Amino acid sequence: MAKNSQLEESIMKAAEELFLQNGFDATSTTDIAKSAGCTQALVHYYYRTKENLFQQIFTQKFQLLISHIHEKNNQVNDLELALRNFVDSYFDTLSKNRQIPFFLIKELIMNEERRQRMRMRMITDAGSLQYYTDWDKLIKSEIAKGNIRPIDTMDLTIDVVSLVVFTFISLPLYSDLFEQNEEEIRAYLQRRKEEVITLILKGLRK
Amino acid sequence: MAKNSQLEESIMKAAEELFLQNGFDATSTTDIAKSAGCTQALVHYYYRTKENLFQQIFTQKFQLLISHIHEKNNQVNDLELALRNFVDSYFDTLSKNRQIPFFLIKELIMNEERRQRMRMRMITDAGSLQYYTDWDKLIKSEIAKGNIRPIDTMDLTIDVVSLVVFTFISLPLYSDLFEQNEEEIRAYLQRRKEEVITLILKGLRK
DNA sequence: ACTTAGTTTAATAGAGTTATTAAATTGGGT
DNA sequence: ACCCAATTTAATAACTCTATTAAACTAAGT
Numbered sequence: 001m002a003k004n005s006q007l008e009e010s011i012m013k014a015a016e017e018l019f020l021q022n023g024f025d026a027t028s029t030t031d032i033a034k035s036a037g038c039t040q041a042l043v044h045y046y047y048r049t050k051e052n053l054f055q056q057i058f059t060q061k062f063q064l065l066i067s068h069i070h071e072k073n074n075q076v077n078d079l080e081l082a083l084r085n086f087v088d089s090y091f092d093t094l095s096k097n098r099q100i101p102f103f104l105i106k107e108l109i110m111n112e113e114r115r116q117r118m119r120m121r122m123i124t125d126a127g128s129l130q131y132y133t134d135w136d137k138l139i140k141s142e143i144a145k146g147n148i149r150p151i152d153t154m155d156l157t158i159d160v161v162s163l164v165v166f167t168f169i170s171l172p173l174y175s176d177l178f179e180q181n182e183e184e185i186r187a188y189l190q191r192r193k194e195e196v197i198t199l200i201l202k203g204l205r206k
Numbered sequence: 207m208a209k210n211s212q213l214e215e216s217i218m219k220a221a222e223e224l225f226l227q228n229g230f231d232a233t234s235t236t237d238i239a240k241s242a243g244c245t246q247a248l249v250h251y252y253y254r255t256k257e258n259l260f261q262q263i264f265t266q267k268f269q270l271l272i273s274h275i276h277e278k279n280n281q282v283n284d285l286e287l288a289l290r291n292f293v294d295s296y297f298d299t300l301s302k303n304r305q306i307p308f309f310l311i312k313e314l315i316m317n318e319e320r321r322q323r324m325r326m327r328m329i330t331d332a333g334s335l336q337y338y339t340d341w342d343k344l345i346k347s348e349i350a351k352g353n354i355r356p357i358d359t360m361d362l363t364i365d366v367v368s369l370v371v372f373t374f375i376s377l378p379l380y381s382d383l384f385e386q387n388e389e390e391i392r393a394y395l396q397r398r399k400e401e402v403i404t405l406i407l408k409g410l411r412k
Numbered sequence: 413a414c415t416t417a418g419t420t421t422a423a424t425a426g427a428g429t430t431a432t433t434a435a436a437t438t439g440g441g442t
Numbered sequence: 443a444c445c446c447a448a449t450t451t452a453a454t455a456a457c458t459c460t461a462t463t464a465a466a467c468t469a470a471g472t
Contacts (some may be wrong), residue, residue, distance in 0.1 A: 005419060025231045026316065028459060039421050044461060060421095088328030089316065106312060108379055110232070115382050122383065149408070155401045162372035169375070170368075173314055176321050187382065195361045202355070234429065245451050250431060252449095339451060 008046045015043075016057050020099045023106055024054050052104040058107060058114070060102050062121075068093050070127050079142045079204075082135075084197055087164060094168050095186075101168040134162040148204040156204070163196040214252045216242040221249075223265050226305045229312055230260050264320070267306050268327075274299050278380050285410075288341075290403055293370060297399040300374050301392075307374040320361045354410040362410070369402040395396060 016048070018027040023117035029050050033040040045052040068089065076082040094101060108115050122128055136153040143150050175185050220241035224233040235256050239246040253259040255387055274295065282288040300307060314321050342359040349356050373395070381391050 007419085030459075040460085041422080041462085042420060048461085050460070090284070093316075102311075102315060105308075105375065105379070109308060110229070115379065118379075119383055149404075152397075155397070158373075158376075158398070159369065159401065159405055162369050162376075166368035166372040166375075167364075169311065169315075170364075171371075173311070173321065173324075176296070177325055185464090191358075191361070192364070195357070195365065198355075199405070199409040201367055202411060203405040205408060205411070213449085235431085236429080246430090247432085247452080248450060254431085256430070 007036060007038050009014070011038065011043055011046060013057070015053050019054055019057050020061075020103050022046060023103070024050075042046075058104075061097075061105060063119070064097070065093075065100065065104070066125075066128065070131060077138060079138055079148070080201060082138065083160070083200055087160065087193065087197050087200070090164050091167075091189065091196075094164070095189050098168055098171060101165045105165075105169070146206070149206045151204065156200075159203075160196075160200060163199065167192045167196075211365075213242060213244050213248060217244065217249055217252055218259070218262070221259050223231055225263050225307050226267075229309070230317075232257075246271070262311075267303075268310060268324070270299075270403075271305070271306065271310070272331075272334065276337060283344060286407060287346055288344065289366070289406055293366065293399065293403050293406070296370050297373075297395065297402075298372070303394050304374055304377060309370045311371075311375070355412045357410065362406075366402075366406060369405065373398050383391070 011032060015027070015032045018031055018035060029043045032053075033043050036043070043050075047056075048194075068088075076085065093140070105145045108118060132153075135157075139148075139151070139153045139156060142148045171185070174180070174188070180188065216303055217238060221233070221238045224241060235249045236246045238259075239249050242249070249256075253262075270301070275292075282291065314324060338359075341363075345354075345357070345359045345362060350355045377391070377395075380386070380394070386394065
């Protein structure tokens with residue numbers, strides 16, 4: 001038995017790159033095969049359907065984001081520190097995976113079924129719920145203590161996510177428009193990270 | 207001469223709806239024809255290529271955004287008022303055209319050529335440049351007067367755009383996840399608008 | 413040497429895509 | 443009544459895409 005061909009993994013690697021770069025629709029199994037260095041039929045031999053192959057990559061990237069949120073700031077009871085940690089690590093993770101935000105949002109928006117699957121995953125995931133409850137408690141207590149202005153937890157969450165995620169969604173446009181090279185992009189991201197933290201912290205004062 | 211068929215316009219209307227809803231790739235000229243109530247060949251008779259038809263819609267939606275930014279806050283020299291006006295009218299425009307932000311960003315990100323065309327349009331458009339220069343002057347003067355914290359004009363601009371635009375990009379996910387009906391969505395958007403204004407104004411204080 | 417399971421390819425069915433062409437239809441102008 | 447230009451359709455060329463099938467290949471186990 002000729003086992004454990006390296007092509008199976010090559011296909012997955014090629015698919016990951018192409019799907020992240022161009023999305024589900026704009027990537028054909030022929031493209032994947034060419035990039036992996038095999039016939040198109042082999043892609044289907046190992047993964048049967050394109051959707052199947054895509055699903056694995058999508059789930060993996062989705063988990064990467066979620067798990068990262070969970071592992072950080074577990075028992076932090078200092079809001080400023082929690083926010084700093086969150087934005088900081090979120091920015092760092094996404095800086096190393098810049099296509100992920102647009103990739104996930106695009107595929108979720110453009111596919112009702114994927115959206116339903118995500119929904120199910122979120123509302124049945126005890127970890128996420130617990131995380132949000134703690135987060136909510138922390139904010140409410142800070143408001144009660146008069147340390148920050150009154151604000152709904154969901155609003156604050158969306159503020160933070162908007163500022164972080166949109167940075168990466170708009171990055172291709174920004175770097176193209178201002179002809180930024182890799183080094184300039186890194187500096188830009190660093191600056192944005194600090195501005196986001198500043199805006200949120202200052203914007204929460206009474 | 208049988209002139210002025212109503213089908214030419216029906217095709218454009220159908221194309222607009224389908225392109226905005228599903229994007230360029232996921233819309234076929236057959237879909238457009240079916241929705242317009244004519245043969246697929248007629249779509250090509252009037253617009254020759256799918257790209258052509260798309261181009262007109264894309265440009266129109268792009269202009270809608272730009273022109274709207276220009277017409278508002280022309281000679282406002284009160285930063286708080288300028289920001290309030292901007293966020294307010296931006297939110298209102300997008301509330302009536304909710305798919306536009308994602309539509310434009312997706313098609314720009316996924317097509318290098320469109321990105322280049324946008325770039326050319328932006329850097330040769332005297333109106334936009336003038337607008338940005340005035341805006342920059344206003345912010346610098348407010349910083350000099352000590353009314354707000356030091357902040358780069360581009361950073362502030364990106365802060366505002368992030369908060370506004372991401373609201374609409376993530377809206378399909380949000381409304382699906384929390385099963386919002388139309389009325390709840392309107393209330394949500396109203397609340398977001400106020401929160402964005404608050405966050406920006408408070409976040410600019412020293 | 414030979415079997416056998418896993419790997420890989422060539423070929424192709426079947427559906428869908430854009431775009432073109434030639435023919436048919438329509439209705440106002442003369 | 444007829445012309446003629448604009449409109450509309452049917453048919454089809456020339457792709458591309460996913461998925462399957464049958465055949466060929468490879469190497470480990472006996």
